[in-house]
Amino acid sequence: MEGSNLVQTLGSVGEFIGGILVIVTLVYLAIQTRQNAKVGYWQMYTTSTGHYMQFFTELAKDPELQRLWDLMRDRNSSVEISKEDRSRCYSLFQAFTIEAEADFFMNTMFGHTSAHDRWRENLRWIVESPIATHMWGVTKGGRTAEFQRFVDTLIES
Numbered sequence: 353m354e355g356s357n358l359v360q361t362l363g364s365v366g367e368f369i370g371g372i373l374v375i376v377t378l379v380y381l382a383i384q385t386r387q388n389a390k391v392g393y394w395q396m397y398t399t400s401t402g403h404y405m406q407f408f409t410e411l412a413k414d415p416e417l418q419r420l421w422d423l424m425r426d427r428n429s430s431v432e433i434s435k436e437d438r439s440r441c442y443s444l445f446q447a448f449t450i451e452a453e454a455d456f457f458m459n460t461m462f463g464h465t466s467a468h469d470r471w472r473e474n475l476r477w478i479v480e481s482p483i484a485t486h487m488w489g490v491t492k493g494g495r496t497a498e499f500q501r502f503v504d505t506l507i508e509s
Contacts, residue, residue, distance in 0.1 A: 393462045400455045407447060420444055424484055425477045431486045445487045449478075453499045460498065472506060479507050 411418050417440075423429055424441040433441070456471050478484040485507060492500050 396458045403451050427480045429483050431482050
């Protein structure tokens with residue numbers, strides 16, 4: 353009997369230690385997952401920032417692209433522009449808003465709603481420019497529903 357009590361006691365101790373190790377492992381994995389999520393967020397943030405830097409660097413290098421960007425953002429511009437200017441403005445608009453949507457989605461996915469305030473300001477020109485507002489109306493169908501609602505709310509307010 354005494355040998356079987358020892359085996360039972362050792363078995364109970366083993367189960368107890370095993371339970372503690374499972375808890376320690378879960379805590380460790382939770383910490384690692386959280387750290388990996390932070391690293392993933394900052395990697396995506398850095399990539400997105402790099403895309404914007406490249407976008408604006410290209411604008412700065414090319415006076416014609418800068419003219420089109422200014423035309424598209426002009427509050428006093430007319431929606432009636434040349435076919436060539438419209439086509440090029442459309443491409444610039446698409447490039448910028450596609451990246452904006454990706455950044456918006458990334459921040460939403462990671463729960464950074466403060467980024468919505470930043471995007472409210474960064475996209476204000478769409479609300480203020482007749483050309484950009486028109487282009488949004490033409491292109492928004494290819495956007496996620498959440499981003500559409502976000503920009504549409506900006507335009508309505």
